[in-house]
Amino acid sequence: MSQQQRNNLIGIPREASSSQLLVKNEAGEVFIATSVSITEKISELSYIEVAVLNLGMDVSAWLGQHISCQIFDQISPSREPVRVYKGVVTGVKILFDADQGSCIALTVEPWLALLRYSRNYRVFQNKSTQEIVSEIFTELKFSGKYQVKKMPKVKREYCLQYNETDLAFVCRLLAQEGVHFYFERDSDMLILQDAALPFDDADQQDFDHFSLPSGDNPLLNHWAPAFRYHSGVLQLAAYNPASTALVEAESKTKSALPGSHSLTDFRYPHPSISGDLSDINKSSAQRSKAQQDSDYSLVNASTESYLICSGNYLKLTSHPDLEQLDDYLVIAARSIYQVDEKGGLSNHTDFNCILSSLPYYPPLLEKPSVSGMHSAVVAGTSAGESTCDNQGRIRIKFHWDEVTGDKTSCWVRVAQSMAGRGYGLQFIPRSGQEGLISFLEGDIDRPIVTGSLYNSKHKAPYAEAETTKSGIKTQLKGESNELRFDDKKDSEELYLHAAKDYFLEVKNDRKIIVENDVDEQVEGKKSVQVTKDISTKTDANYSLDAGKAISEKAQNITLHADKTIVLKVGSSQIKISASKIEIKSSEISIKGTSKVDVTANNVNLKAQIALKAGSANTELSGDIGVKVKGGTMAELSGGAMTTVKGGMVMVN
Template sequence: MVSVAGTEAISGLFRFEFELASPDHDLDYQSVLGKKGHLTIKGLDADRHVHGLVSRIEEVGRNEDLSRYRLTLVPSLWVLGLRQTSRIFQDMSVPEIVKKVLKDAGIPSSEVELSVHGDHPKWEYCVQYRESDLAFVSRLMEQEGIFYFFKHTASGAVLRIGDDPSDHPVAPDVTKLPFRVAGGMAASEETVTRYSLSEEVRPDAFALKDYNFKTPAVDLSGSAKDKPGLTTEVFDFPGEYDSASEGTALAKIRLQELRAMRRQGTGETNCARLTPGHTFEIGGHPRKDYNGKYLIVGAQHHGSQPQALGREGAGSASSYSSSFTCIPADVPYRPPRITPRPMAQGAQTAVVVGPSGEEIHTDEHGRIKVQFHWDREGKKDENSSCWIRVAQPWAGPKWGSMFIPRIGWEVVVEFMDGDPDQPLVTGSVYHADNPPPYSLPGEKTKSTIKSNSSKGGDGSNELRFEDAKGSEEIFIHAQKDLHIDVENDEGDTIGGNRTVTVAKDESVTIDGNRTEKVAKNETITVDGARAETVAKDETIQVDGARTMTVAKDESLKVGENRTLNISKEDKVSVGDSRSVAIGKDLSHQVGANAQYQVTKSQVLDVGQSFSLSAGKEIVFKVGGAELIMKSDGAIQLKGSKINLKADGAISIKGSKVESN
């Protein structure tokens, strides 16, 4: 090895570049690339080990004896940066998601130490969207204040993931490093040769706010302060949490993130084992407040071994130095949020999904589930996504519009603030398998709202508008029942004809008055029976003639009096018998003449008295017989033969009795 240069940081990938001198001028790169590498840096007290993968190799020079190659050594976690996908995680916490991603990437569980102490709630819905596995897990851990670093031993490397100061072990084989100013002679011990502290003003308060549609009236503010009184506060929205308690915890993490590097130290050492994520102690510094325990957050390594070049490096000595950045060990370290969140720019479409056999799948909020076109792991069922809210034209408290997209529809999905974790359905579109309800462009003047009966289809309700000039129409179709509820007045104006066809019964109930006016003729045809009941009075006025034809019997029943007033003639024609039954008196009053004509017999039967009175005369006539009674008292009886017969006596009295 000719030289080495490396960088390391908490929540970052280490990268070591080292030059090798080899007599092989034709080194096979494929025999090296992607293979495991083990770098050992010899120390005065103990060796430093670095395990990783060779990610790059290049030839940087050669002479007659040797070729020089530069190799790059990175952790196995680096491979996650080469894996990019889009997928969905549901009902999993960040530690659980990270563990799954690492497993899917082929990193053995024996190479991972997951040690988290804080409360990491399950995410209902978390999307890895067009980003590498490395970027995905990095931003999730940064979001929740989780850090990672690497522990190297002679046998291998382990990725350690934690969220608490207790997760930081002491640097390997380092207890306390003494501070010694660098001299001209070779060091005989591992020391810190330069060290200084810096402090800077950082925000001392953090406030967050968010909104949860399930608890819209609840204030989801969360805040954290480092000291009372006036503050330099940072406020952010949305906070990406669901409850106020989560907001408070997250605000504390955000504040710790901003203030973690408020007091930081930088130094140089000849100890290669001061690695990020580990703690160490400085002693013997002339400034007493510099002495103490620190957490290493970053380190840079530089080493050279020119004698490996043979004759070209003869007489040169090996050297090594490291510079580091650290913070007090009791300060909680939170990684800065430097990994950008992927943005879902613009709208996408997706297919509505649900359980097998269902046509509509929704919850109490009218939300639906979808399968995104980019989702390769979804099964196109009710588990393909979280519940997604559906935008409606109106959405009031128990009023508004409600159109629930159905399984198989293609819907338009947008994302709140471009966040793939916050989808919102804003509409739906037709496609080749779901064409519009009418053939286009032939019926382009039609506009419609047409549903489909569920389950099974084969029926619909529809409100359709036809705007073709001269054929304008509004069409309403109810697949089964139609109910119209008018709280107050209803007015209908029809410029032309109106046709109403009722296949079965019709019932009309009017609690108040009813007025019906027909300007011209009215025809009512009842094929069966007809019953009409009027609770109070009925008045029928016919300004012209009226004809009533009853093919069979007619029955008229009047509970009290009946008055019939005819301004002119009244003619009654009865084809067969006629019977009139009167419970009490009968009175006929004729203003002029009255005439009765009986073709056959007439019988008049009076139970008691019978009185017949005429103003001038009464004439009884049968054939040649005649009885005339006049108003002056004269009575004339004529006939071809007159017989008087009595069971008793016959008496004739007069002032004068004549006999011929």
């Protein structure tokens, strides 16, 4: 504390009823203050510094106390405070000690400031900003200390609070939606309101410029308009993967600035909310441009009046420049109340205001920037299951997310080596696996899965001793499908395993070259269906072995051999060579249901014991002659009659 402040303490009354600056704590105890300074602004926390005479109270006991700072413009038994500032003590320090007590400095902020001391990582899904903010306020036991006048109802499909305090997160969402907040005059009631709506004008006050006092209104002893140049057009763009299109929107300034019409402020990507991206882009552009317009014309002013408060209107009723006469909105103010050494109270307020016709939008606040990769677990109903939508997107669960189930995040896109319209590469991480997460443009609300990670629970398919092996191995339950490559020297191998069925489809030609052996083993049936020809050629032997039977069926079957064809069953065989056909068996039967013809230059029928030819009629004929001869005996006989007939018959 300065010497001047110490001197001012000399005239400070020691009775509360004789002081114009008082502080009251939660217990109802009243303390005398020596000075109060208040800084307040729409959509920002007010900040109060109070110097208090502390008589007998433990200094540290002030922390966390809800107090009110009361400002009086007079000393009388029936007086009422002209201003009341309420808040929570978030800081305290001793300015100096004296015999009768100490003088301490209190830092007082609204209850909303307590959200600064709560930091979190969490995901909100399919909720509006109002629902998210209300959930946080209720969670922190502040459900009755705020009022929503109007807020947009747009749902956020996915909203991530990432390493942010609850205060920073809430303020960021409100600014993004074009919602400002402020505290009611002389109250700790927080008001949330769409910035496009006007403020309550119940506390509007008329002011005169000090150079033209009317005698009825408080004076403004300083009034200085300031102007700031800005671009004429604001253009926002964002890529919408749902429509695979670039969605653009623009808004033009209301201020007629020379040359600004050709200046475009183009922003891509912009902070977006889920919903119809075209409407969101348009409203975002309008809000951002309105925020620029409100900065175009800003008035810096000051007064000794108690009546200035951010979020209130004032009317300028007199000024040398008649164009200044208008209604204004106070957007920020800093007031200082000071007790002088004679016990008198002085007040000075510096403030900023804009034309009331301009909506005041809070400036956008930056999202936390995410650098590098992050890890998460693929969400699903059961471990190992594959759960994705028609775009190949999955749900994820960050390690810090306490929510369980299969909807711990929105549908998150999965990066692939190639992604075409109905074609490309598709490997979808399974439930329970660890995924590698990145964020498009560093935007925490746009996660993307870029890969998967092995860990102590999910180990790599090939052990440390198999470092030469690479491949793809998929598994859901039981058996797995696998394509493996082994680059081990002299043991190189390509291995393909199907857990059940293997289907190969070739639209045109298929060519296989094997430079050594082929070993094919089928434990069930094998069926080959060919529309055109089949040709099999070998430079060595061709062997066909069946355990039971071999059946061939065709309109024509041709067996061709340059030397010999042998058909063999046991001791029986048919041997076909280029010059003859040999049939060998213990018994040979030739049967024709209609006719059997044997034709040759010479036909010899020879039997070791007997040769028999017989039927209803048996005829032996020759064009020249027929000879029947028996080495020992020849017999011709008929059961009824025997006829021997010829041009000449010789019987000897």
